[in-house]
Amino acid sequence: MSPPDHRPETRTLLGAQLVFNIGFYAVIPFLAGAMGTEYGLDAAAIGLVLGARTFSQQGMFLFGGLLADRWGPRRAILTGCLVRILGYATLAAASDFPLFLLGAVLTGAGGALFSPALESQLSHADRPPAGGAGGAGRRSVFVWLAITGELGAVLGPVLGTALLGWGFDAALGAGIAVFALVTVLLWFRLPAAPAARARGAGGPGPALGCLRNRRFVLFCLFAGTNMLAYNQLYFTVPVELDRRGLDPAWLGALFLLASVLTLLLQLPVSGLGRRLGPGRALSAGFLVVAAAFAVAALTSVPPGAQESSVLPVMGAVAVLILGHMLLTPTILSLIPVFLPDPGARAGRGAYYGLAATCGGVAVLVGNAGLGILLELTARHHWWPGTPWIPLSLLALLAAAALPVVLRRPGGDRTRAEAPSRTAP
Incomplete structure (x- = not known):
């Protein structure tokens, strides 16, 4: 072509x-x-x-x-x-x-x-x-x-x-x-x-239709888990490094690992997502993210532990990034499907803006809750992997819910991402 x-x-x-x-x-x-x-x-x-x-x-x-x-x-x-x-x-x-x-x-x-x-x-x-x-x-x-x-x-x-x-x-x-x-x-x-x-195209009324589109709002709320998950590179991962007594410079190495993986593997991973189709790609991506947090939970150590290996953290981050690579292009490519006319330009910016805002809200609310859980875990000497469990459960919930949200009463419209109504 x-x-x-x-x-x-x-x-x-x-x-x-x-x-x-x-x-x-x-x-x-x-x-x-x-x-x-x-x-x-x-x-x-x-x-x-x-x-x-x-x-x-x-x-x-x-x-x-x-x-x-x-x-x-x-x-x-x-x-x-x-x-x-x-x-x-x-x-x-x-x-x-x-x-x-x-x-x-x-x-x-x-x-x-x-x-x-x-x-x-x-x-x-x-x-x-x-x-x-x-x-x-x-x-x-x-x-x-x-x-x-x-x-x-x-x-x-x-x-x-x-x-x-x-x-x-x-x-x-x-x-x-x-x-x-x-x-x-x-x-x-x-x-x-x-x-x-x-x-x-008109005033703000049609553009604000994204807020009245309940399926799209649900899609954004569940898809926002992807941004919350990625944001743990800035929040819970540094906490885990500190628990292990590792030099903060390791955080830079983890970001470099994330960048290298993205540059090397984004194309083949997204090719896999294309073969799976949007619903399965979203489920698979969030299952991988859930697995990353499960690895983090199972290998987590209490504060002051003598365990100083960075390898478990690197493994969890690598798995997280693989899931993120599968999810992000899929999520962005699906947003126009929720417009009344997927081929039209009107309202597109609001739909993309709402998706990003929901991701930001997920980070704000999620990190606030995780902060409380981290504090309680340290204060009461709970199992050190406790804060990672809600993250894994949220990813599992998104994996189960998003394919359902994508379905329409008349079938799965998401496979026709650019139907014949596409604007010339």
């Missing part, structure tokens, strides 16, 4: 995701250290700044998606780049807590505008021609989105580390330059026509 007409646009969007991630990861991983060492902020202030950045991004994804539907993806993507540039410039000018907080919020808001619009545009940009195989094109573009995003997550810290010798402001300056490059590239490369069509 010949390449789709939108292939150049797809390459532009994937390149933008790569450069966007490089600019993000060149700065944000080093923000906490810079606020503490260069500017003398205390731990409470640093935690509030980082929390505000995360909340402003995760909490505003639905709003960003609504704007993408109202303005058109091109305008929302460009605005997201400009807002992130403003956020980095504010961080560069900051010397006290209020400006750091404002810069962090602007940085998060830029991501909330950029990501749902880009995903919405990608879901159309690489669609197959009329009469082609429906799901293959859309799923493949999200596979490449995962790969390019991960490559940016690897290259960004390398750039940031190289620039830190000149101070944190040098890293911020590089980030601003990177986002400016993305903005200029997209200004000239992204077509303006989709924006005009999106503006003609």
